[in-house]
Amino acid sequence: MDWLKLPPLNSLRAFSAVAETGNYTLAARQLSVTHAAVSQQVKILEAHLQVSLVVRSGRSIQLTDEGASLAGDLEIGFAALGRGVERLNQLQAERPVQITMSPAFAAEWLMPKVKDFQQKHPGITLMLSPTADVVELKQGGVDIAVRYRDKRRPDSSIKPLLVSDMIVIGHPSLIGDQDLSNPAALVDLPWLQELGTNEAAEWLTLHGVVPDRPLKVHQMPGNLIMDAVRRGDGITFTARAFFRNDLKSGRVIELFSEQEFGLYYIETLSGPLRPAVRSCLHWLYSNAERVSI
Amino acid sequence: MDWLKLPPLNSLRAFSAVAETGNYTLAARQLSVTHAAVSQQVKILEAHLQVSLVVRSGRSIQLTDEGASLAGDLEIGFAALGRGVERLNQLQAERPVQITMSPAFAAEWLMPKVKDFQQKHPGITLMLSPTADVVELKQGGVDIAVRYRDKRRPDSSIKPLLVSDMIVIGHPSLIGDQDLSNPAALVDLPWLQELGTNEAAEWLTLHGVVPDRPLKVHQMPGNLIMDAVRRGDGITFTARAFFRNDLKSGRVIELFSEQEFGLYYIETLSGPLRPAVRSCLHWLYSNAERVSI
DNA sequence: TCGAAACGTTAGAAATGCTATCAAATGGAT
DNA sequence: ATCCATTTGATAGCATTTCTAACGTTTCGA
Structure with missing residues (x-):
């Protein structure tokens, strides 16, 4: 020109x-x-x-x-x-700080805390995207991802956000007085699991159970599972941290537990982060915890 | 900021x-x-x-x-x-093309030709600065300098603009019927020379004359010398090219001459030149000449 | 006359930019 | 379907540009 x-x-x-x-x-x-x-x-x-x-x-x-x-x-x-x-x-x-995480983590761990963040950082708006998919971090897109991994794939370089027992829980009415001391007994109960995942089969495999008959598995969006469990629609495999209150009040019953089996940690893009993102990270880590027994 | x-x-x-x-x-x-x-x-x-x-x-x-x-x-x-x-x-x-040169060169050689240039390049305006000083070329200032040097300092790398016999001339009335076959005879005539130069003494020295009495030298601005010579106010040392017509018509008389002794050449800044300057240079060289005998 | 404050100049080092090359993705065309 | 042309992506190594460090020069005021 x-x-x-x-x-x-x-x-x-x-x-x-x-x-x-x-x-x-x-x-x-x-x-x-x-x-x-x-x-x-x-x-x-x-x-x-x-x-x-x-x-x-x-x-x-x-x-x-x-x-x-x-x-x-x-x-x-x-x-x-x-x-x-x-x-x-x-x-x-x-631009809002965008955070992706599993629906369970969002509903049971993060959402209750968000109010605190907004009081401390009124200028920053958070945008949560609870999804079971692994959303890739992207320049100008998702800033922070909360990922899950379990004890079987340890990585000492990871800074933990939430370490929790992983447990199988159900509503008392669903259990009745069955003897559930053996993992194999769970084969007959209805499982609730996130769409697209296979937690039920994995948990059974982990405990050496090879089902001889089809499992009763209900797939549903993650945000519905928690309430469904509380209603007694089925059992599920999840983090103790998410059901502390329900367990304490006896609304749900713990069937099995793996000690500090689950680890939620944070991934961000490498390179310099926006100030708002840094603030959010700092706040997240200040809420880090370890939930056991 | x-x-x-x-x-x-x-x-x-x-x-x-x-x-x-x-x-x-x-x-x-x-x-x-x-x-x-x-x-x-x-x-x-x-x-x-x-x-x-x-x-x-x-x-x-x-x-x-x-x-x-x-x-x-x-x-x-x-x-x-x-x-x-x-x-x-x-x-x-x-910006006008600025040219510096001696007053004599300007008045007798360049000025008569300028009209031709302006006809050929109506868009370019020339600015002549006739001065005896050696004006330095400068970015954004003088674009072209016409310099003089004589045969005693040859430089084969120079592209000549005007090569001319250098002559001493005077008005017939000033000479009368004196015998001027000997350079020493010029000591007694009145010399006209550019302010700040020393052409008379130099010419005499060049011809082995050592004056035993003070010269009669009139210093004046270059632009006035030519006319003063034509009026018979004195003699001067100049290029034959500047007095061709006067010599032909007998209005002035040639007293001595050095064959192709004077060389006028062009200096420009190194590096790329403005188009207007290039045009002017081209035109100047197309008018280059050699004036002798 | 001295020293401080500017700018000027230069060689060589550091940083940046570019090209050549290959690869991958896409959307027509055969 | 396959091929081909077009366009973007990636990268190693070379080329150019830019910068610094060091010293020089000019000016001005004490």
Whole structure:
């Protein structure tokens, strides 16, 4: 277009700084370089334009007419560039912090705490996306992911957010007075599990049970499972941390438990994080806990 | 100031070109680089801003909202920069071609020819500065200098503009029927010479004459000497080329001559010259000549 | 006459940018 | 369906640009 033959942009910026400060040394400081660098850039610009832009006058400098003319437009131009970038930073700062996690974790652990966060950080809005899918972190997308892994895949480099016993629980009415001392006995109870997962079969396998008849498994969205369990629709495998109150009040009964088997931890993009995201992380870790027995 | 933390300018330009063309390949062509270069610059910008600006959609691309927002300001900004540079180029193109030379050369050789130049290049205005001083060429100042040197300091690398016999001339009335076959006889005639020069003494020295009495020398501005000689106010040392017509008509008389002793040549700044200056140089050399006997 | 404060200049090192090349994805065309 | 052309993505190594450090020069005031 018309700016095909623009001089080197850095030389324009250097000259613009010189024009603004009227002083190579200050301009250099503003650009975080040495005065020599500025001097060279201005020379490069003058060579390109075939025009003197700056003349020494004693111990200081002075712009030529041409220099002053150019400086005016440069100031406008760079201001526009800065405005554009600034606007983006603004949008960036105001964008909600997006967190992905499992529905159970969201409903039972995070949601109850969110109010506290919002009191402490009224300027930051959180956006939770509870889903069983593993949502990839993305620049401009999800900022924080709460992941689950169990004891069988240890990773000492992980900083835990929530370590919890994992338990199988059910409503008292569903259990009655059956003898459930043996894992195999759970084969006949109705399991509730997240759509697309296979927790029931995995738990049984983990305990050496090979079902000889089909399991009674009800798949449902994660957000419904917790309430369904409380209503007595079935049993499920979950973290003790999510049912502390229900267990204490006897609303649900613990059938089996694996000590500190589950680990929820945080993943973020590598690289610098937005301030809002850092605040959120800090708050999350300050709520870290270990729930056992 | 506020643009202390502007991202790398080249990456901004690259992205701006991408936004404008909607196409890496075209943007690359516009910037005279490869598509890979553009791709890298856009990545650098995205990394700096921590924002996705461009998303691939099949075989083409699409700006994100943030990208579109930024692109708007960038277009404004770069347009302003371009405007500033363009204005300078404009001034540059319209600035007169400045030529410095001796008053004699100006009055007797160049001025009579200037009309021809202006007919051939109506868009270019010439500014002659006839002076005996050696004016330094300067960026944004004098574009062309016509210099004089004589046979005693040859330089084969010089492209001659005017080679001329150098002669001593005077008005017939001043000479009368004196015997002037000997250079020493000129000691008693009144010399006219440019302010600040010493042509009379130099000429006499060149011919082995050591004056035993003070010379009668009238210093005056160069532009007046020619006419003074024609009026018979004195003799002077000059180029035959400047007095061809006067000699032919007998209005002045040639007293002594050095064959092809004087050389007028052109100096310009090194480096690329403005188109107007190039035109002028071309025209000057097309008028080059050799004046002898 | 001295020293401080500017800018100027330069070589060489550091950073950045670019190209060449290959790969992958897409959407027509045969 | 397969091929081909088009476009973007990735990367190693080279080329260019930019910067710094060090020293020089000019000016000005004490």
